[in-house]
Amino acid sequence: MRVRILGIGMGPQHVTGEVADALRGCDYAVAVRKRDDDGLFALRQEVCDAYGVPLVAVPDPERDRDDPADYPAAVADWHEARVAAFERVLGERGGTAAFLVWGDPSLYDSTLRIVARIAERGNVDVDHDVLPGISAPQLLAARHRIVLHGVGRPVHVTTARRLPEAVAAGQDNILVMLTGRHGFEGLEDWSLWWGANLGTDSEELVSGRVADVLPEVGAARRRARDKAGWVMDTALLRRSE
Known part of the structure; x- marks a missing residue:
């Protein structure tokens, strides 16, 4: 299947023409939802609604946010849990999926690492590309x-x-x-x-x-x-x- 990692700035007003064209060609987008009133999920929903793409909610695994002694290990565990959660959705749905990344995917975001890890695990055959956004x-x-x-x-x-x-x-x-x-x-x-x-x-x-x-x-x-x-x-x- 194909995964498109798309930088969306901070919402619909920042979506570039290149990202808009890519999003229109996707079957659906996936995003974590931390709670029912998750404002960041709602902004992603606005982007998807603007281009007629369904947004699939993935419950966000728990993360230790209390400044743990081994911060890198805590983040690695959280990322691995996210990998498994996204992998399940992609495996069930197939097709072309979009990950909508705040700002630009190259800067302090782990979506690229998560998708690379999904491909590495080999349970889902993933081919991905990246389009930049406003950071x-x-x-x-x-x-x-x-x-x-x-x-x-x-x-x-x-x-x-x-x-x-x-x-x-x-x-x-x-x-x-x-x-x-x-x-x-x-x-x-x-x-x-x-x-x-x-x-x-x-x-x-x-x-x-x-x-x-x-x-x-x-x-x-x-x-x-x-x-x-x-x-x-x-x-x-x-x-x-």
Whole structure:
């Protein structure tokens, strides 16, 4: 069977013409649903409805989210459970299936790993391709009207969990994906450009010196969660010169 991994940005307004054409040619799409009122599943449903493609809900396996001591192992176990769940659906339905990926499949998303693992297990004969989407860093830069790096300078992309490690290594221009419950301790004099739920009607934006805007970030994160039921946030942190 064929699997198409499609980047969809943050919803119907970000679907490219290339992805739209691919989606129209799919028999169905699959997506995890964490609960009955899963807002992210609902956004995927909007995308599918726009192109007349059925969306098949796959219950999301439980994951240890309490900062386990062995985080990579916890994520690996969760991914393996997802592999089995998706494999069952693909094996039963066959045809051409779409995986709708938030942002772009290349950046902090595991759909490619999951589909590769399905193919590796060999229970379902899978051929897959990938089409890009609009990523959160692109949206963050556009909303704040900034370039993500200085002239001839790099930008370091990491997670909030590994932000202290990046700072200790001397990185001074850091794009942080999914800041979540993590803060910006020790970076009070750095400049911050922050955004949550970018590209949706619950979007929130904050910028300024970290020490000055941290309370505003906390309030904005709560507003985004109250409105959407979930938060995906991204931030650019730059050491003051």
